[in-house]
Amino acid sequence: MAASQTRARALLLTPAGLWYAALLLLPLAVVLIFSFGERNAVGGYAPGFSFDNYANLPARFAAFRNTMTLAPFGTIAALLIAYPLAYFLAFRVSERWKTTLLVLVIVPFWTSILIRSYAWIFLLGGKGIPALLESIGIDDVRLINTPFAVLVGIVYGYLPLMVFPIYVALEKLDKRLLEAAADLGTPPWRSFLQITLPLSMPGVLTGSMLVFILLMGEFLIPAILGGGKVFFVGNALVDLFLQSRNWAFGSAVAVALVVIMLIAVSLFTRALKRFSAAREDVALM
Structure with missing residues (x-):
């Protein structure tokens, strides 16, 4: 019986395993193989085995620095905005309006990120917010083509991906725990810190990991709102593969980015397990 179950399980997993192997x-x-090669004389890839591409990674230090700075900051900023919004939707909105407001959160995804980014060009450009500030006496404010503009764009673009995992975690929270805490005279702020926040951490970590991974590979928003002055690793990859056609060096940069992302995901996963254990402890109290 055990052998037949093992064969049946293997048979069911084989199609998914083949797709996983082929597509990932x-x-x-x-x-990885390309990263050890060389650039062909006319561009592209030439077979070889050398660590020169990895030794040359500091040449793209600015792209890695911008990515490793703005991606975490963008994730944190999105979290700080998304958590109160998700909390409001989960606990302060009646069932009558909840679906409508949730749809409004996801409405921006119905429009291309390209169009939404160009809208921010107007808002952050000379005729947008800077012009408004100038009208009240605040001159020489430059927002477009700066790290701030890129940060605003990525927070706006990825905010819904942070809101929904947190909302789901809060929506599934056992409200009887909060009612019991209130009956025992626990202040609301203490109930939030000791019950709501720990039990919602899986949603927080899931949303943070999702947003952070996507931001690590982002290239469109920095290209549009950064104006060629704020490069991410994604922009460096586009330049190396499509402009300079240095596929070997571009592959090395891509491998370095994947390694960084694997480390980050591992840390997120460990944190998720730790908070899941804490959630079980709270549930058993």
Whole structure:
């Protein structure tokens, strides 16, 4: 019986395993192989085995620095905005309006990120917010083509992806725990810190990991709102593969980015397990 169950499980997992290998592992293997090669004389890839591409990674230090700075800051900023919004939707909105407000949160995804980013060009450009500030006596304010503009764009673009995991975690929270805490005379702020926040941490970590991973590979928003002055690793990859056609060096940069993301995901996963254990402890109290 056990052997037949093992064979049946393997048979069911084989199609998914083949797709996983073909769509994820094989492309990563190709990129890894390319990273040890050389640039062809006319561009592209030439076979070889050298660590020169990895030794040359500091040449793209600015792109890695911007990515490793703005991606975490963007994730934190999105979290600080998303958590109060998700809390409001989960606890302060009647069932009559909840669905409507949730739809409004996801409405921006119905429009291309390209169009939304160009809208921010107007808002942050000379005829937008700077012009408004100038009208009240605040002159020489430059917002577009700055790290601030990129930060605003990525927070706006990825905010819904942070809101929904937190909302789901809060919506599933056992309200009887909060009622019991209130009956025992616990202040609301203490109930939030000791019950609501720990029990919602899986949603916080899931949303943070989702947003952070996508921001690490972002290139469109920095290209539009950064005006060529704020480069992410994604912009460096576009330049290396499509402009200079240095596929070997571009592959090395991509491998370095994947390694950084794997480390970050591992840390997020460990934190998620730790807070899941804390959630069980709270539930058993």
